[in-house]
Amino acid sequence: MGLSAFTVIDIDPDLESDEFAGLSAGTDPRTYKQAMNSPDVLHWKKAMLEEINALIQNGTWDIVRLPEGEKAIGSGWVFRVKRNADGSIERYKGRFVAKGFSQHPGLDFTEVFAPTVPMATICLILAIAAIEGLHLCSVDISNAFLKGDLEEEIYMKQPEGFHELGPEYVLRLRKALYGLKQAARQWNKKLHATLIFMNFRRLESDHSVYIYERDGVCIIMPIFVDDITLAAKSQKALDKTVEELAKHFPLRDLGPTSFLLGIHITRDWGKRTVSLSQRQYIVDMLDRFGFSTCSPVSTPIDPGLRLIPEMGATTDEQKEFMFTIPYLSAVGALMYLGLTSRPDISNAVGILSRFSANPGPTHWNAVKHLFRYLQGTKDLKLVYWPDNSGQLFSTYTDAAHGDIKENGRSTGGYLVKFGTGAVSWNSKVQPFVALSTSEAEFIAAVEAGKEIFWMRNILKEFGYNIDGPSLLHCDNQSVIQVAKNPEHHERMKHLDLHFYWLRDAVENGAITITYLPTAEMPADSLTKPLTRQKVVDCRKLMGLDA
Numbered sequence: 001m002g003l004s005a006f007t008v009i010d011i012d013p014d015l016e017s018d019e020f021a022g023l024s025a026g027t028d029p030r031t032y033k034q035a036m037n038s039p040d041v042l043h044w045k046k047a048m049l050e051e052i053n054a055l056i057q058n059g060t061w062d063i064v065r066l067p068e069g070e071k072a073i074g075s076g077w078v079f080r081v082k083r084n085a086d087g088s089i090e091r092y093k094g095r096f097v098a099k100g101f102s103q104h105p106g107l108d109f110t111e112v113f114a115p116t117v118p119m120a121t122i123c124l125i126l127a128i129a130a131i132e133g134l135h136l137c138s139v140d141i142s143n144a145f146l147k148g149d150l151e152e153e154i155y156m157k158q159p160e161g162f163h164e165l166g167p168e169y170v171l172r173l174r175k176a177l178y179g180l181k182q183a184a185r186q187w188n189k190k191l192h193a194t195l196i197f198m199n200f201r202r203l204e205s206d207h208s209v210y211i212y213e214r215d216g217v218c219i220i221m222p223i224f225v226d227d228i229t230l231a232a233k234s235q236k237a238l239d240k241t242v243e244e245l246a247k248h249f250p251l252r253d254l255g256p257t258s259f260l261l262g263i264h265i266t267r268d269w270g271k272r273t274v275s276l277s278q279r280q281y282i283v284d285m286l287d288r289f290g291f292s293t294c295s296p297v298s299t300p301i302d303p304g305l306r307l308i309p310e311m312g313a314t315t316d317e318q319k320e321f322m323f324t325i326p327y328l329s330a331v332g333a334l335m336y337l338g339l340t341s342r343p344d345i346s347n348a349v350g351i352l353s354r355f356s357a358n359p360g361p362t363h364w365n366a367v368k369h370l371f372r373y374l375q376g377t378k379d380l381k382l383v384y385w386p387d388n389s390g391q392l393f394s395t396y397t398d399a400a401h402g403d404i405k406e407n408g409r410s411t412g413g414y415l416v417k418f419g420t421g422a423v424s425w426n427s428k429v430q431p432f433v434a435l436s437t438s439e440a441e442f443i444a445a446v447e448a449g450k451e452i453f454w455m456r457n458i459l460k461e462f463g464y465n466i467d468g469p470s471l472l473h474c475d476n477q478s479v480i481q482v483a484k485n486p487e488h489h490e491r492m493k494h495l496d497l498h499f500y501w502l503r504d505a506v507e508n509g510a511i512t513i514t515y516l517p518t519a520e521m522p523a524d525s526l527t528k529p530l531t532r533q534k535v536v537d538c539r540k541l542m543g544l545d546a
Contacts, residue, residue, distance in 0.1 A: 030497040032077045032160040036048065040092065044079060047094035047504050054163055055096060056087070057235050058146045060475075061156070061171035063164055070172040072155040073108075074099035078178075084259065087280050096159050097179035108152045112243045114184035117208035117222040118355075120424035122260070123276070124214075125209075125222055125231055127384040127418040130267065130274035134220075134231040134279045136257035142250040144226030148176035148186025184225065191223070198241075205457040212241070218463060229257055263341055266381075275381040282378040285333050286371060294368070296376025298532040300348035301366060305529070307351060308406055312358035313349070327359045330367050337374075341382045343415060343425040344539050345370065347526050350411070350427045378545045384421040392464060393418045393455055396473045396516065397448035398523040399440040408433045412444030413526030416441045416451055421543030424451055427526040439492065442499065443477055444527075448472055449502045449511055456510070469509050473516035475524075 035044040055061070066072055078095045103109050129136050141147075154173045158164065176183040192202065200210040200221065212219040219232040219241055228245075230238050242253055257265055264277045286292045313319045331352050334467050338349040348370050355363045371403045399412040416424040426447065434440035452470045462468055474480060482492055483506050520523060522541035530538065540543075 020434075035077065035079050035094070036161075037489075043092040044094060047079070047092045048096075051094050051096050052159070054143045055146065055177075058143065058175055060146055060175040060177060061173050061478045063158075063169050064155075064172045065168055066155055066170045068390055070155055072157050073102045075157045075159055075171075077160060082279075086282065095178055098154075098156055098173075098183075100179045100181045100183075103181050108154050109180070109182045110152075112181045112185055114188040114225075115207040117206065117224050119261075121206050121209060122224075122229075123382075123384075123421075124418055124458070125220055125229070125273050126265065126276065126453075127421060127423050128220075129231050130272055130384040131386045131419050132233070133272065134233055134271075135235045135238055136265075136274075137230050137235075137242065137265075138254040138257045138260060139228045139230070140252045140254060141226040141228065141244055142252060144191075144249070145178050145180075145183040145187045146175050147190050147249060148183060148188075149190070150174060150180075150186065152175055152182070154180070158205060167240060181192060183285075187226070191249075194245075195221070198248075203458065203461045205454060209458075211461065213463075220462065224261060227261070228358065229260060245480065253354055261340065262336075273383055275383045275384040277379075277381045278337060278341050281337065282374050285337070286375060286378075288333070289330055289371065291368065291371040294372050294375050297369060297372045298376065299530065299535050300345045300370050300373045301351060301529045302369060303529040303531050305366065307363060307366060308353060309354065309358070311362040312355060312360040314360070318360055321361065322359060322364070323361040325359075325364050326424065327364060327367065328356055330525070331356060332369075334367070334370060339496060342380070342544070343382075343422050344380075344525055344535065344544060345373070346425060346427040347411070347413070347528065348373075350429070351529075354429075367528050376545075379546065380539070381545045382421050383420050383543050383545050384423075387417075387420045389396055392459065392466065392469050393423075394473065395448050395452050395455075396521055396523040397441070397445045398475060398521055398527045399434075399437070399444040400527040401434060401437040401440040404429060404527060405456075410434045410440035410443075410526045412440065412446065413523050414448035415523045415526060415542065416448075416455060417522075417543065419543075422522070423494050424455070425523075425526060425542075426451070433449065435494075438482065439475060439495070441474065441476040441479045442482055442492070442495075442502070445472065445474055445483065445513065446499050446502045449505055452511055460524070469512040472511050472513045473521070474513055475516055475518045475521050477515060479516055480513050 010077050035041065038044060075096065075098055078097050078198045080093045082093050084090050084092045130135060149368045150173055156171045156173055158171060176186040195210050199214065200212045203209045203211060210221040217234060218239060219230055221228060221230050230241060232238050245251060259265065262278060262281050264280065265274065267274045313322045331349065334345065335353065338346040352363065352367055381391045393416055395414060395416045399410050402408050403411050411427065412430050413427040415422050430440065430443055432471045434443060449472060452472060456466050456470060483502050506513055522538050524530065525535060525538035
């Protein structure tokens with residue numbers, strides 16, 4: 001590109017942002033060479049110039065000769081087309097990154113942990129916003145990782161397309177850069193210090209959530225790296241907070257929250273609802289894997305199908321065929337959907353992920369079946385609105401005893417509803433063999449009880465008064481008796497002591513475990529494949545609605 005990377009560069013005035021409208025960028029270029037040979041090369045060059053300018057203005061590095069005995073880590077470009085909720089192009093983005101995989105622990109990094117808000121917290125806050133009538137807004141911190149200060153001495157190769165001086169010159173990093181192993185941690189430390197200065201308090205139950213409480217104003221702020229959402233009763237308070245945050249960091253005020261982590265968010269103030277939809281994500285996923293015109297089916301997985309490892313690729317012909325199949329990519333894309341807004345596919349995705357080491361044609365057919373189910377249900381939304389249960393939240397648990405025939409293990413699941421919609425759910429194979437249905441159900445109930453305690457803790461930090469017990473619904477009478485009293489001793493005496501924590505929680509009045517018929521159990525679909533009508537019934541109980 002022939003331009004110096006180390007003086008501020010003017011963007012081409014002929015390349016205006018309105019040129020983004022109507023473009024179909026297709027697959028994002030993955031390398032510098034691909035970007036430069038792309039039909040959209042001018043837009044990628046503009047994105048690169050903007051990125052380099054931001055890095056220069058931030059004082060991210062110094063250009064130095066590489067000291068003797070030191071080694072420079074690699075660098076590269078990452079390109080992405082950012083899209084709106086309807087799939088239209090928002091902007092082209094080029095990110096200059098460090099190849100942090102070549103860093104060495106104890107030399108150029110130590111601690112790397114940084115908290116990231118879990119999806120359960122996001123869903124809970126959105127449900128609270130619906131029921132309590134909170135205003136929601138979003139901001140995006142520009143070049144967030146560059147705000148973190150480095151504590152180590154790190155040298156890095158100069159960026160492709162932007163070189164200064166000779167090949168012996170490298171960049172000595174002064175600020176954290178995307179790709180460095182410690183970058184997220186350093187950014188989080190900077191953001192934490194700023195929010196504490198602004199009189200926010202970090203929650204103990206979730207270190208990625210901050211809360212501001214003063215003079216009758218309460219603001220809840222969940223943080224996903226550099227994407228910040230704010231919720232409060234007062235729109236004026238939100239506007240004031242965004243203005244103050246902008247004094248500390250350059251940011252984009254995205255206005256009322258409508259798109260968050262790939263999820264389209266809509267609300268109806270009159271009905272007091274907030275709805276989560278990933279229709280566009282599903283459309284893009286089906287198109288990516290060649291299923292955009294497939295015929296729909298009515299279940300996530302065929303209830304009569306029993307997948308086993310022996311169905312994996314064994315012959316040379318099968319191995320050659322599966323080598324051309326993007327099984328891992330497809331299951332990964334489905335997994336994200338199952339974790340964010342579609343609890344109805346969680347069990348199916350969990351089953352499919354068990355065969356990632358050696359999938360076969362039968363496993364791939366099951367993936368195609370799930371794609372066809374999504375084709376017919378892509379308009380489903382996870383809807384939050386008030387219910388008349390009288391409970392702040394309700395939890396449901398279920399298990400399928402010994403459904404993993406190859407090792408005898410069981411699948412357990414739980415689902416937590418706040419209002420009408422699910423805010424937290426889990427479908428997981430239990431880590432050891434349960435000797436009876438009661439034992440499998442009891443182990444699943446313990447996992448659900450742990451989630452109940454987390455919900456109680458975070459809701460207390462949000463200001464809710466929780467004095468009475470929280471309901472845990474179970475469809476197994478034996479489990480209810482064991483949770484209350486040491487009954488069925490012969491069947492349960494071998495369990496590890498930590499499982500009896502649930503009995504203490506019931507005795508102390510934190511949890512009340514109660515019977516719920518299987519026909520009314522939304523967690524049923526988290527543990528086993530179901531027939532069409534049961535799938536429809538469980539979707540409604542989960543809060544999924546078109």
